[in-house]
Amino acid sequence: MPEVAEIQRALAPTWCPGCGNFNMQKALSEVLAESGMGFEEYAMVWGIGCHGNGADFYRSQGFHGLHGRALPLATGIALTNPDLKVIVEMGDGDGYGIGGNHFLHSVRRNIDMVAIFHNNQIYGLTTGQASPTSDQFMKTPSTPGGVVEEPVNPVGVAVAQGATFVARAFAGDVEHLKDLYRQALAHKGFAVVDVYQPCVTWNKINTFKWFRDRVYKLEELEGYDPTDRTAAFKLSMSTFHELTCAPDECKIPIGVFYREEDSFTYQDGLPQLDRPMWKRAVEPRDIGTILEKYE
Amino acid sequence: MPAPAKGSELRVKIGGEAGFGIKAAGQTLARSFVASGLEIFDLTEYPSLIRGGHNTYTLRVSPSAISSHVEAVDVLVALNRETIDLHLEELVDGGAIIYDPDDKENADWQAPERLLAVPVPLLSLAKDAGGPIMRNTVALGAVLALVGFPVDPLADGLRAQFAHKAPEIAEQNVAAATAGHEHAVEAAATFGITLEPVPDAPRRLLVDGNEAIGLGALAAGIGFYAAYPMTPASSLLHFMAAHERDAGVVVKHTEDEIAAMNMVVGAAFTGARAMCASAGGGFALMVEAFGMAGVSESAVVVGVFTRPGPATGLPTWTEQSDLRYVLHAAQGEFPRVVLAPGDRVDAFNLTWQAFNLADQLQTPVVILGDSYLSDNRQSVPYFDLDAVVVDRGKLVAEGDIAKHPDALGQSGEYLRYKLADYGVSVRALPGVKGATQLCNSYEHDEYGHGSAGEPAATRVAQNEKRMRKLELARNLVPRPAVFGAEAAEADVAVLFFGTTKGPVLEAIRWLEPDGVTVAAMQVVTLWPFPADDVAVFLGAAKRSIIIEGNYTGQLQGLVREQCLRDVDETLHRYDGRPFSPEQVYAKLKEVAGNA
Numbered sequence: 001m002p003e004v005a006e007i008q009r010a011l012a013p014t015w016c017p018g019c020g021n022f023n024m025q026k027a028l029s030e031v032l033a034e035s036g037m038g039f040e041e042y043a044m045v046w047g048i049g050c051h052g053n054g055a056d057f058y059r060s061q062g063f064h065g066l067h068g069r070a071l072p073l074a075t076g077i078a079l080t081n082p083d084l085k086v087i088v089e090m091g092d093g094d095g096y097g098i099g100g101n102h103f104l105h106s107v108r109r110n111i112d113m114v115a116i117f118h119n120n121q122i123y124g125l126t127t128g129q130a131s132p133t134s135d136q137f138m139k140t141p142s143t144p145g146g147v148v149e150e151p152v153n154p155v156g157v158a159v160a161q162g163a164t165f166v167a168r169a170f171a172g173d174v175e176h177l178k179d180l181y182r183q184a185l186a187h188k189g190f191a192v193v194d195v196y197q198p199c200v201t202w203n204k205i206n207t208f209k210w211f212r213d214r215v216y217k218l219e220e221l222e223g224y225d226p227t228d229r230t231a232a233f234k235l236s237m238s239t240f241h242e243l244t245c246a247p248d249e250c251k252i253p254i255g256v257f258y259r260e261e262d263s264f265t266y267q268d269g270l271p272q273l274d275r276p277m278w279k280r281a282v283e284p285r286d287i288g289t290i291l292e293k294y295e
Numbered sequence: 296m297p298a299p300a301k302g303s304e305l306r307v308k309i310g311g312e313a314g315f316g317i318k319a320a321g322q323t324l325a326r327s328f329v330a331s332g333l334e335i336f337d338l339t340e341y342p343s344l345i346r347g348g349h350n351t352y353t354l355r356v357s358p359s360a361i362s363s364h365v366e367a368v369d370v371l372v373a374l375n376r377e378t379i380d381l382h383l384e385e386l387v388d389g390g391a392i393i394y395d396p397d398d399k400e401n402a403d404w405q406a407p408e409r410l411l412a413v414p415v416p417l418l419s420l421a422k423d424a425g426g427p428i429m430r431n432t433v434a435l436g437a438v439l440a441l442v443g444f445p446v447d448p449l450a451d452g453l454r455a456q457f458a459h460k461a462p463e464i465a466e467q468n469v470a471a472a473t474a475g476h477e478h479a480v481e482a483a484a485t486f487g488i489t490l491e492p493v494p495d496a497p498r499r500l501l502v503d504g505n506e507a508i509g510l511g512a513l514a515a516g517i518g519f520y521a522a523y524p525m526t527p528a529s530s531l532l533h534f535m536a537a538h539e540r541d542a543g544v545v546v547k548h549t550e551d552e553i554a555a556m557n558m559v560v561g562a563a564f565t566g567a568r569a570m571c572a573s574a575g576g577g578f579a580l581m582v583e584a585f586g587m588a589g590v591s592e593s594a595v596v597v598g599v600f601t602r603p604g605p606a607t608g609l610p611t612w613t614e615q616s617d618l619r620y621v622l623h624a625a626q627g628e629f630p631r632v633v634l635a636p637g638d639r640v641d642a643f644n645l646t647w648q649a650f651n652l653a654d655q656l657q658t659p660v661v662i663l664g665d666s667y668l669s670d671n672r673q674s675v676p677y678f679d680l681d682a683v684v685v686d687r688g689k690l691v692a693e694g695d696i697a698k699h700p701d702a703l704g705q706s707g708e709y710l711r712y713k714l715a716d717y718g719v720s721v722r723a724l725p726g727v728k729g730a731t732q733l734c735n736s737y738e739h740d741e742y743g744h745g746s747a748g749e750p751a752a753t754r755v756a757q758n759e760k761r762m763r764k765l766e767l768a769r770n771l772v773p774r775p776a777v778f779g780a781e782a783a784e785a786d787v788a789v790l791f792f793g794t795t796k797g798p799v800l801e802a803i804r805w806l807e808p809d810g811v812t813v814a815a816m817q818v819v820t821l822w823p824f825p826a827d828d829v830a831v832f833l834g835a836a837k838r839s840i841i842i843e844g845n846y847t848g849q850l851q852g853l854v855r856e857q858c859l860r861d862v863d864e865t866l867h868r869y870d871g872r873p874f875s876p877e878q879v880y881a882k883l884k885e886v887a888g889n890a
Contacts, residue, residue, distance in 0.1 A: 011744055040726045045561075048736075055733060056744045061725045063564055063734045064745055065557065066587055072554035076561020076569070077725075079545050080519050084565070084725055105550040272543040277518030278566030278692055278724060280543055281650075284683040287513050290538065291678065294500045294510075 002059075004033045011056040020171035020197030020208075021051055021118060027177040028087075028116070029058065035185060042085040045074040047099065049091035050125050050199075051118035068098030071106045071115065078113050080277040082267060085185070086113040093123050096152045097132040103154075107161040107190055111266045114184045114191045117154065120199035121206050128202030135243045138205060154194045155257050156236035159229060164189035164260040166232065168253065170215050171197040172208045176254065183256060189263045196252075205243065213247035218255030232258035302488050304357035305442055307370045308385065309434065310378030313341060313348045317374070320431035321352035322672065323456050324438070327448035328356045329501045329674045332493030336797070337672045338364040338873075343526065343610040349377055358493055362638065363797030364671070366875045369488055370441060372434045374417070376400035386410055391486055393417075393437050393479070395430075413437065413482045420474040425467030432468045436475030441483050442490040446476040498677045504668030507639040507675075508572075508598060509534035511646025513542050514683045518567035521547040521555040525577040526610045527669035528600045532572075556581035556588075556597070563593040564734055566692055566724040568650050572598025572662075575617045576607065582624045585659055587736040589629030592712065592720070592761065594653035594688070596646070601665040603871050612871030613666035615793055615844035619852070621661050622822055630718075630764040632660040632772055633822040636668060637796025641819070643678045648773065655688040655771055656764045657719055663821065665844070667794045667873040691723040696730035699723070710741040714756055718763035765823050772820040775828045779803045781835070785814035786887035788836030790829065790862065792818040792850055794873065795842050801876030802883055811887045818850065826857040833860060840864040840886050842879060 007029040015021045032042070044060045046052040048067035055064035065073040074088040095103055095117045106115065122140070123129040129142035133154070137146040158166045165187040167180045177195065184191035196215075198208050218224050218235075225231060235253060242250060267273055307324075309317050318339050325335045336355045342348035355364055368385040371378065373394040379401070386392065388409045394401055396414035406412035415437045421429040432453065439446055450469045457465035502510070509531055512520070520535040522528060532548060539546040545562075549555040555571040562569035573581065578599045588595045599621050603614040621633055632652050636642040642664070649660040691699050696709045702721035704710045709730035713720045723730035733743030738754055740747035748754060778800060782788045791799055796817050803813045816832045818825065833839050833854070839862040843850045846869045855861055866882045868874055 011746060014746065039731050040728055043564075043725050053746060055735065056746050059731055061731045061733070063561065063591070064736060064743075065560075066583055066736050069553065069557040069584060072549065072557035073561040073564075075547075075554075076519065076521070076558035076563075077565050078561075079547065079558070080562040080567035080569070081565040081725060101550055102554055105554070270545055272540055273545055276565060276567075276724075276726070277545060277562065278568075280518040281516030281566075281568040281685055281687065283516070284514050284647075284680070284685050285516050285542060287510060287542070288680065290513065290542065291500065291510065291680075294502050294506065295498060 001036055002033060002039055004029050007032055007059055008057065010059045013057045014053060015050060016201045018200040019050070020120060020199070021054065023171045023174050023177065024118060024195060024197055025054060025057060027174050027181055031178050031181040031185065037085065041083070042087060043077055045070045045077065045086065045088045047090040047094035049094045049118070051089050051091045052094070054089060068094050069102065070094065071099060071102040074113055075106065075111055078111055078267070079270065079273065082273050083276060088113060088115045090115065090117050092117060092119040092121060092133045093131045096154055100132070100152070104157070104161055107158050107163045107192065109266045110162070110164055110189045110263055112189055114193065117192070117194045118197045119154070119194050120197050120203055122199050122203040124199045124202055135205070137243050153236055154192070156233055158192045159233045159236055159258050163192050163258065164263040165191035166257045167193045167255065168257065169193060169195045170211050170254050171195055172211055176217065180256065187259070189260070189265050211252065214250055214252045215254050216251055218253050218257065221253065226256045226259050229258055304355065304361070305370065305488055305490055306353070306355050306365055306368050307372065307438055308351055308353045308368045308382060309372040309374065309431070310349065310351045310382055311374030313344060313350045315350070315374055316428065316431050317350050317352045319456070320435055321354055323452045324435050324449060325354055325672060326501060327452040329499060330451065331448045332496030333358055333490065334361050334674045335501070335672070336361050336364055339670055341611050349381065351382070356490060358490070362800040363876055364873070365801070366877045370438055372438060374430060374434065376404070379404060389487060391441055391482070393434055411482065411486055413441065413479055415475060415478050420478065421471055424471035424474055429468055429471040432471040433475035436472035437479035440476040440479035441486050442488050443483050444490050446473055448492070499674045500677055501672055501674050502639050503530070503670060503672045504636070504639055504642050504664055505531040506534055507642035508646045508662065508664070510678065511643040512570055512650070513538060513544070514680065515647040515650035516568050516685055517544055517570055517650070519545045519559065519562035519569040521549050521558045521571045522573060523549050523552045523555055523577060525574045527602060527666040528572045528574055528577070528598060530669065531598065552577040552580035553584065556584035559595050560584055560588050560591065560593045563588070563595050564725065566690065570596040570598065572600060574600055574602050575604050575620060578621070578624065586625030586627060586629065588659040589625065589631065589761070590627070590738065591734045591736055592657040593659070593734070594657050595659050596649045596653050596662065597659055598662045598664065600669050601663070603869065609871045611666065613844070613873050614869060614871065615665055615795070616846070616849070616869065617663065618792070618821060618845070618849040621663055628758070629761055630656065630658050630768065631822060632656065632658070632768055632820065633663055634660065634773070634819060635663040635793040635821055637794055637817050639673050639675050640678070642668060645773070645819070647683050651684070651686040652768070652771055654690065655686060655719070656768055657688065657722060658761070658764055663793065665794055689719055689721045691721060691727055691730070693724070693727060695728040696723050702730070704741065708742065711743045712739060712741045712757060712760070714741060714760050717767040718760040719767065769823050772823065774819070775825050776817040776819055777832070778815040778817070780812040780814045782814040782832050783835040785812045786837065787811070787883050788814040788816070788832060788839045789842055789883065790816050790818065790833065790839065790850070790854070791842045792821060795844065798874040798876040798879045799842065802879040805876065805880050806883060809884065811884055813883055824853055824857045829854060830858040830860060833858065833862060838863050838886050840866060840883070842866040842874065844868050844874065
């Protein structure tokens with residue numbers, strides 16, 4: 001059973017000092033260590049972006065894929081080896097922009113895997129352009145007049161598309177983040193965890209302090225029922241906040257928006273996935289019976 | 296006429312509107328002929344729509360071996376007037392036309408003297424048998440009667456075709472075929488083509504190219520297939536999906552081709568034998584992940600089945616214009632193998648071999664086909680299942696990596712991209728104890744770390760490691776196939792790739808009685824290009840020609856670039872139709888005459 005130090009026994013992180021990715025790595029490696037899973041039992045997949053450089057900073061079997069394509073890459077892994085827990089890490093531009101189509105379809109497939117989104121509302125690795133989750137009117141090098149579009153509402157999209165586990169977290173609260181990771185790992189089905197992870201270099205608006213002044217925990221919200229899909233969707237609309245809103249004007253909920261237990265996963269629909277699929281190619285398949293149909 | 300004279304074989308063309316069930320009817324007829332020991336080759340031509348456009352199904356039947364369709368038609372079945380107007384000229388002298396004299400559209404039409412008119416009240420006989428939809432079945436019965444063939448094999452075929460429907464449906468169709476048969480018996484006396492069942496014919500298969508590729512993939516142990524529908528690859532998705540449960544394959548119809556290719560790379564990561572396929576348009580979306588398969592050293596098989604492009608192009612027609620595209624697809628440089636089957640036997644064999652090559656080389660392998668291969672059926676010898684082998688290359692699928700010291704670095708850690716002879720490292724699958732392998736779309740070091748791939752020396756070492764696989768590939772891939780005479784002895788030497796094989800083989804046979812000898816070379820592996828074999832072949836030739844289905848001469852360009860030589864003549868086609876043996880025959884005869 002690997003210790004935290006072993007999970008992190010790779011190259012030293014090159015993230016900017018203070019980057020939200022540090023806390024995300026700390027939280028995930030601690031949760032992985034306490035899960036008791038061996039290195040052989042899970043695989044990680046990364047997209048491209050600052051988060052993706054994490055591929056070098058974890059010790060994990062896995063695949064550092066293409067920009068925007070982590071989900072289908074991970075899907076190919078999950079649908080050919082039922083023994084692996086698959087954990088996918090993506091950025092906001094990566095997962096909600098260029099990979100948005102895969103997000104939509106991965107959610108509705110309810111593939112049994114964990115999808116973590118490093119959401120810093122900016123393109124970090126390409127030096128600070130607007131991302132799909134940048135607030136409206138935010139000025140960036142690619143939007144000097146301000147972003148015109150509404151931001152993507154990942155929680156709302158996931159809930160609307162039938163996600164069975166949707167959580168939002170804040171990288172400034174490691175213990176809370178760990179709790180959400182634990183729940184996501186334990187969930188059977190597609191688990192979405194959108195993590196606000198401030199970019200200390202390029203996003204001077206949505207900072208750690210900005211979030212600390214605004215986040216509140218859903219488990220402390222009286223009467224909130226995370227099994228009520230309509231309530232979850234309604235609450236997701238609070239994603240949209242004014243760029244300059246005062247802390248008491250835009251409160252941002254973090255925690256589990258929605259969960260559905262015992263859902264039918266994509267893997268449940270694949271009786272042929274009863275073993276790692278490499279075992280189907282140990283020797284030639286006997287196709288004699290199938291060939292007879294073509295005589 | 297260069298084609299076999301009327302009488303030695305049968306060429307039937309059935310024409311009508313899309314939605315008339317022409318292809319299904321024709322294929323039932325084809326099955327009955329094959330069941331009776333005859334050889335067939337069919338050709339379906341149709342526009343990209345579901346109802347209303349003009350469709351034809353052409354069936355060539357012969358007691359001896361055939362390799363392609365032909366232009367000549369002996370019997371034209373006109374289910375509507377448009378068929379008469381469009382295809383009458385294709386009929387050979389003495390050919391027969393089956394048409395419905397009661398059809399008002401035919402009222403002003405009279406068969407020319409050179410043809411045998413066979414009026415059959417298709418619609419009323421169909422109605423009597425149970426419904427107007429069975430007009431095509433009535434016509435099939437009439438075709439059989441014309442050539443003195445019994446109706447029983449067709450009746451058996453119809454019963455098989457409609458086995459999943461209510462029993463009366465099959466019997467109504469048998470009644471329709473029988474009625475058509477009885478109606479045309481009289482005309483047979485003056486027609487002059489007689490087909491007879493061939494007793495004790497060896498076991499054969501009737502498959503189209505996509506079925507042959509699918510069967511090859513199944514035999515190879517495929518575990519994952521992903522695709523987005525696109526003509527002409529869609530039927531391979533249907534084939535794989537139909538066998539997902541009985542054969543044990545995970546088949547995914549994805550949101551787009553980008554997802555398909557990325558999923559296939561993910562599936563290869565866990566050691567599944569994985570494949571995707573599309574036409575050139577779908578492959579365009581796969582290209583970035585195709586390159587990722589190269590740099591991440593993933594063992595994947597990709598089918599690219601050409602239809603005329605660019606963009607949406609001519610969806611249901613054929614071409615050979617994607618050769619350069621698949622050779623160069625994706626940014627950067629990495630080793631790839633490109634195989635081009637010429638017929639359905641090639642398609643089966645090259646597909647299972649493609650999976651072995653992908654594993655041995657840990658790099659993407661392309662099966663380059665086209666609509667002419669995918670869509671059309673051919674009777675072929677039973678596939679040689681005993682020849683199929685599974686070679687997974689340097690793979691550790693389970694156990695402890697400590698037992699494989701050659702896979703470890705000096706620190707004892709598993710290195711996914713360890714520098715190795717011929718560039719192929721030991722691939723340990725997820726789940727192997729002690730092997731936490733990291734695959735990467737970034738350039739990387741031996742471990743797989745992306746940020747450690749940036750030093751110049753590391754980049755060079757990893758790049759050269761990958762490219763060395765091409766040298767290994769040269770010893771593993773199928774060499775060119777040669778047909779006919781020796782190049783030095785022949786009047787003309789023809790070089791081609793892919794499905795031009797069928798028309799070329801036909802033309803070689805037809806030229807024999809004319810005293811023209813032909814040497815032919817099929818470039819089976821397009822990459823790595825067999826420059827030595829091709830150079831020797833062309834070097835020995837008296838007159839040489841390249842025949843390829845594109846405008847720019849893509850194979851010719853490769854020959855110039857790789858062999859530093861050229862050919863004397865070329866023949867191109869890019870109208871969406873496959874080469875016909877008539878066309879190839881005429882051209883080869885002309886080239887030989889110029890020798």
